[in-house]
Amino acid sequence: MLLGLYTIVVVMLLFGLTIFIHELGHFLVAKKFGMKIEAFAIGFGPAIWSRTKDGILYKIGLIPFGGYVALPQMDPNNDPSTSESGEPIPDIEPWKKIPVAVAGAIGNIILAFLIAWIIYMIGKPSQPSERNTIVGFVAEASVEYEQGIRPGHRILTVNDEAVSNWQDILVTAALSAVVTLEVETQTGEIFIAEIPTSDEHMGLRSVWGMAGISYAEVSQLVPNSAAEEAGLQVGDRILELNGQEIFSPTHLSDMVSVLGGETVSIIVRRDGEPLELFVTPAFDEVAGRAIIGIRFNPWAVDYDEVIHPKPLETVLEFSTLIFRVLAALVTPATSGMAASALAGPVFILSSLWDMVQNSFAMALWFTCLLNVNLAVLNLLPIPVLDGGHVVFSLWEVITRRRINARFKTMIMTACWFLLIFAMIFLSFRDVSRLGWFSRPAPQDVEVEESIEE
Numbered sequence: 001m002l003l004g005l006y007t008i009v010v011v012m013l014l015f016g017l018t019i020f021i022h023e024l025g026h027f028l029v030a031k032k033f034g035m036k037i038e039a040f041a042i043g044f045g046p047a048i049w050s051r052t053k054d055g056i057l058y059k060i061g062l063i064p065f066g067g068y069v070a071l072p073q074m075d076p077n078n079d080p081s082t083s084e085s086g087e088p089i090p091d092i093e094p095w096k097k098i099p100v101a102v103a104g105a106i107g108n109i110i111l112a113f114l115i116a117w118i119i120y121m122i123g124k125p126s127q128p129s130e131r132n133t134i135v136g137f138v139a140e141a142s143v144e145y146e147q148g149i150r151p152g153h154r155i156l157t158v159n160d161e162a163v164s165n166w167q168d169i170l171v172t173a174a175l176s177a178v179v180t181l182e183v184e185t186q187t188g189e190i191f192i193a194e195i196p197t198s199d200e201h202m203g204l205r206s207v208w209g210m211a212g213i214s215y216a217e218v219s220q221l222v223p224n225s226a227a228e229e230a231g232l233q234v235g236d237r238i239l240e241l242n243g244q245e246i247f248s249p250t251h252l253s254d255m256v257s258v259l260g261g262e263t264v265s266i267i268v269r270r271d272g273e274p275l276e277l278f279v280t281p282a283f284d285e286v287a288g289r290a291i292i293g294i295r296f297n298p299w300a301v302d303y304d305e306v307i308h309p310k311p312l313e314t315v316l317e318f319s320t321l322i323f324r325v326l327a328a329l330v331t332p333a334t335s336g337m338a339a340s341a342l343a344g345p346v347f348i349l350s351s352l353w354d355m356v357q358n359s360f361a362m363a364l365w366f367t368c369l370l371n372v373n374l375a376v377l378n379l380l381p382i383p384v385l386d387g388g389h390v391v392f393s394l395w396e397v398i399t400r401r402r403i404n405a406r407f408k409t410m411i412m413t414a415c416w417f418l419l420i421f422a423m424i425f426l427s428f429r430d431v432s433r434l435g436w437f438s439r440p441a442p443q444d445v446e447v448e449e450s451i452e453e
Contacts, residue, residue, distance in 0.1 A: 003357065010356045011349060012064065014367045016042060018108065019067040022374060025107030026069045029100045036089050038070035065345045065423075074100060074389060094396035101389035105375035109315070112371040115364050116311035123306040124361040129166040129212030130307055136248030142209025147193040149183055149210060151247040156190070157182040166212035167313055170320060173197050174205045206320070216249045217300035218268075225293020230279035232294065236268040249296040256281045260290030299351065299366075303359060314365075318372040326376075344426025383408075384415040 019042055027040050043061030050059035061067075073092050129136065133155040138145045155163060158172040158179050173179045174197075181193045197205040216238040221228045238246050242264040246252045263280045281290040309317075325342075343351075348370065355363040379387040395403055 007353055007356045010360070010363065011352050014356075014363060015064060015349065015352060015370075018111070018367060018371050018374060019043075019064075021107045021111045021371075022104040022378070023067045023069050025103035025105070026071070026100055029103040030069065030071050030074075033092065033096045033100065035071055035073050035092060035096075035100070038072060040069050042067040071100070073097075094393045097393040098390050098397075101386045101393065102379065104386055105379050108371040108375040108378075112315050112318070112368045112375070113311055115368040115371070116309075116314040119314065119361060119364055119368065120308050120311050122361055123308050124365050125301040125303040125359055126305045126307040127214060127301050129214060130309065131165060131305060132213065133163050133166060133169060134213040134247065136211050136213035137250040137254075138210045143195055144193070144207065144209040147195065148191060149181075149193055150185075151213075151251045152186045152245060154184045155181055156184055167309075167317055169212075170206055170317070171313075173207050177205070179207065206324075208324075211248065211250070214248045215297075215300035216246050216252045217297040218294050219297035220295040222293035225291075226279050226282050227292040227294045230266065230277045230292070232266075232268065232277065232279070232292075233270065236270050236275075237300070238266060238268050239274065240265070240267040242266075253291075256292055257289040299355065299362065301359075301362065314368060315372055318369045319376065321369075322373055322376045326380075342426060344423060344430050346427045346430035350430070382415060382419075383412050384419055388415070 023040065023042065027037065030037055037056050039057040039059065041057075041059045041061055043064045044066060045061045045063040047059040048062055050057060052058070057070075072089050074097055128134065135149060135151055135153045135155065137151060138149050155169055157163060158169055158181055159176060160180070160182075161168075161172055163169050163172065173195075176197060178194060178196050181195055182190060183193055184190050195207050195209075198208050218227070218232055218234050218236045218238070221232060221234065238252060240246060241252060241255050242259065244255065246255075259281045260283045261280065263278055266277050266279045268275050268277065279292050281292050283289065284291045352363060352366055352370075355366050378385050379390070381387045381391045383392070392403060392408070
């Protein structure tokens with residue numbers, strides 16, 4: 001009971017701090033410019049606390065998913081007129097709206113750096129890709145695969161510079177159009193691979209055909225699945241399948257996909273000890289391949305391997321991750337997979353809940369990711385987001401005239417409906433994934449840490 005109470009308090013504090021800092025950024029800059037402020041709210045719905053001071057309503061809403069600062073002069077639907085109280089609202093220069101709009105994102109980035117600095121000081125449990133350069137996955141339709149790189153290989157140098165973790169690889173690759181990789185196989189052989197980097201994804205250069213090693217740790221079992229029948233349990237870390245070492249959930253899924261109907265050995269680590277089981281992958285019509293019916297824990301770490309990542313590297317890594325997901329969403333070949341991996345507020349809070357119970361440092365790490373995510377997503381040029389306000393304001397600055405009010409109303413209303421629908425859809429899918437009210441989808445899937453605000 002005490003653990004549950006502690007978890008609730010910490011989750012609400014960390015999630016609430018993220019929203020508070022975002023809205024505080026808008027509030028402070030708007031106040032600096034002398035703008036009309038009607039309300040400062042954290043959460044939505046009925047107020048559980050409220051107070052009016054200097055004409056501003058401060059309140060905390062019952063539903064904690066978000067917040068707002070009511071700025072009538074920022075509302076693209078409103079022409080200069082009067083506030084709800086009937087007081088005249090003076091017009092403001094369009095350029096002033098831009099710093100007000102981006103101030104929320106800046107606040108989240110500042111908080112992200114502060115949290116990253118705390119993580120650097122206290123350390124955090126680590127994923128294997130944060131400690132080594134072993135390849136966890138290689139896409140078959142990639143240059144990396146063509147040049148002989150396979151899961152289990154180790155990257156020794158990038159452009160003749162020694163690398164010690166996957167972040168080193170990404171940082172070095174971002175500076176070159178072509179990278180020279182010195183690769184060591186599992187048998188100790190060394191070869192050179194010339195890999196062109198791609199800047200098609202939001203202008204961010206990287207080697208997109210491979211990823212670092214990660215743990216295939218079971219987070220959920222499909223009822224009556226091959227995995228359940230084999231005796232796998234939540235928390236098992238899969239080490240080998242059919243005599244081959246596993247280097248990532250995607251690697252495991254690829255191996256399982258060609259083993260339909262064949263009973264093979266699967267070795268897991270349970271309670272610190274290896275355990276051999278036998279599983280028979282079955283073809284699934286929905287997935288279009290053989291599966292064993294598990295979901296993986298995307299946050300699997302070693303709690304006895306503490307690292308101290310540099311703050312700038314942490315924030316850059318999270319930014320890279322978010323841009324990769326956004327790029328995948330607008331790329332036809334990967335848009336379906338990226339969309340299926342998106343998560344909503346239910347999954348965010350559930351993940352934060354799990355991390356608080358396991359490690360406060362991991363909860364801070366996730367909150368840092370959440371802040372970077374919130375900053376980037378809110379600056380997208382979508383009318384209902386902060387980036388939309390920037391676009392409207394830039395139009396006024398450049399053309400020196402307002403956008404047609406009817407057009408603004410139509411596009412804002414449409415985007416609001418789409419955003420609300422997306423949040424409802426993602427929330428229901430989160431509930432299904434977590435298996436709260438329905439059985440999980442019959443797939444072997446790693447739920448990626450992509451977050452929607």
